[in-house]
Amino acid sequence: MKKSxxxxxxxxxxxxxxxxxxxxxxxxxxGKEFSLSTGLSTPLNSYNARELAARIERDISLGIFDPTLExxxxxxxxxxxxxxxxxxxxxxxxxxxxxxxxxxxxxxxxAKYKPIISHLQRFEQNITTExxxxxxxxxxxxxxxxxxxxxxxxxLKSFGDWAAQQQVITSNPFANIKPLKATKTISPTRKxxxxxxxxxxxxxxxTHRTLYKWHDFCMTILYLGLxxxxxxxLRWQDVDLVRGEVxxxxxxxxxxxxxxxxxxxxxxxxxxxxxxxLDLPNSLLAMLKGRSAAAHAPKDxxxxxxxxxxxxxxxxxQRTWKQLCTAAGVPHRVPYACRHTVLSYGIxxxxxxxxxxxxxxxxxxxxxxxxxxxxxxxxxxxxDWQED
Numbered sequence: 560m561k562k563s564x565x566x567x568x569x570x571x572x573x574x575x576x577x578x579x580x581x582x583x584x585x586x587x588x589x590g591k592e593f594s595l596s597t598g599l600s601t602p603l604n605s606y607n608a609r610e611l612a613a614r615i616e617r618d619i620s621l622g623i624f625d626p627t628l629e630x631x632x633x634x635x636x637x638x639x640x641x642x643x644x645x646x647x648x649x650x651x652x653x654x655x656x657x658x659x660x661x662x663x664x665x666x667x668x669x670a671k672y673k674p675i676i677s678h679l680q681r682f683e684q685n686i687t688t689e690x691x692x693x694x695x696x697x698x699x700x701x702x703x704x705x706x707x708x709x710x711x712x713x714x715l716k717s718f719g720d721w722a723a724q725q726q727v728i729t730s731n732p733f734a735n736i737k738p739l740k741a742t743k744t745i746s747p748t749r750k751x752x753x754x755x756x757x758x759x760x761x762x763x764x765x766t767h768r769t770l771y772k773w774h775d776f777c778m779t780i781l782y783l784g785l786x787x788x789x790x791x792x793l794r795w796q797d798v799d800l801v802r803g804e805v806x807x808x809x810x811x812x813x814x815x816x817x818x819x820x821x822x823x824x825x826x827x828x829x830x831x832x833x834x835x836x837l838d839l840p841n842s843l844l845a846m847l848k849g850r851s852a853a854a855h856a857p858k859d860x861x862x863x864x865x866x867x868x869x870x871x872x873x874x875x876x877q878r879t880w881k882q883l884c885t886a887a888g889v890p891h892r893v894p895y896a897c898r899h900t901v902l903s904y905g906i907x908x909x910x911x912x913x914x915x916x917x918x919x920x921x922x923x924x925x926x927x928x929x930x931x932x933x934x935x936x937x938x939x940x941x942x943d944w945q946e947d
Contacts, residue, residue: 573612575605582608586615588624595628603725605660606653647686648679650727654718666817671714678702692719692732705739712738748893751900756889757781763887770886773879775846776862776870780894782843784901784919787872787894788812792826796857803844807921808834811860811869821868831923899931906932 573586577600584595597608615631618624625631645653655672659665663672678699679686686692696715700708712733719731752760760781764774780790785807792811798804807829814823839847850861864870876894884891902920905911916932917925 573615575608575612584608584612584615586612586619588619588626591626593626593628595631601725603653603657603727606656645727647684648676650722651676651679651718654721657721664817666813669817671710675711675714686732687728689732689735693736696733696736700739709738712736748891749896749899750892751903752781752889752892752896754904756887757900759887759889760883764883767883767886770879770883772865773875773883775850777880777883778843778846779862780897781900782840783837784898786810786830786898786921787875788824788827789829789921791824791860791862791870791872793861794858795851795855795861798839798847798851798861800844800848800851803839804836805839806834806836813872819871819873821864821871824869829921831921833921833923835918835921837919902928902932 573584576583576585578596580599582597582600582604584597586593595611597611598604611631615624618630651672655668655676658672659668678695682695682698684691684694686695692715696708696712699711703711715733716731716736719728719733722728723731761774761778764770764777776790779785779793780787783790783805785793788810789807792809793805793807797806797808799806810827810829811824812827813819814825847861860869862870872894880894881891898920902911902916905919906913906916911919913925913928913932917928920928922928
């Protein structure tokens, strides 16, 4: 087989290579090859090496490249900036890039890391001491719920550990700050549906002139309590119609940029990497048997949009689901409330232990179930003194 020709680097470009444990920049100018070591392969050095590569490329394009390389050596650069230590915003930006390099999804970067940078810009002060760190954390607490503020504190402690490991600060200023005591509550938009509301939703989905196409998908999320991406990613090979079981081991999730469109979705393992097999309720099993009569392959998705594409969970939530709630006369809650409904009723009715609810939900530990639903277990029934 003929090998494909090796692509040459673009003229004037600087490439970053890893040689053993060290990073190295390589490039050519005027037919002469150059290389420069930038230190050990650490997230911070990787970030700095990319910045240095851009600087060298810029100098080449402007005709001011220094062939002696003195201008670009790390010691020289450190001396140039010795009087200007990196600001907290610059350090957190580098930390964010290191997390991105380690595989953190862009959706997570946008949702969790970028807001911290915005708050740091408002804070207008470098965080160099525990007192500075506490003032910044208190700023976050004044704007956020206790739960969100605690999540951000965990992130800031991780950032402080990273900065200390990179030796850009002497110690983690966030290390000794204690989290707030927060009670786990369910958002009003995720409040469980009542039994009557579920019946109304399914009836509306069955009889509505356009929403009937979504009835089977809505039935599945209301019966099984799956994450939206898990329900969207269900394939026929995941269902055993003879044993009446469905296995959840993958999802069809949004891509790394957070795009939800059908063509953008990517197949992944479940959120916790766990696989679980659930018994199908009789009504759900009958529905799936009816759908299976149509020709399909094992890897075909069970549910598609009316246009025949993988379901876009954002469009479904903002258009179809809102319209369904209105048609059913049910106060709007997000589709994720279906998941809370399944777990809440299972625990409160005594049909599920907390351990079983953990399994149904696909959580890796019982902590989440305990914090969210623990108050429903063994809920006391008070005596009505006027009843016979």
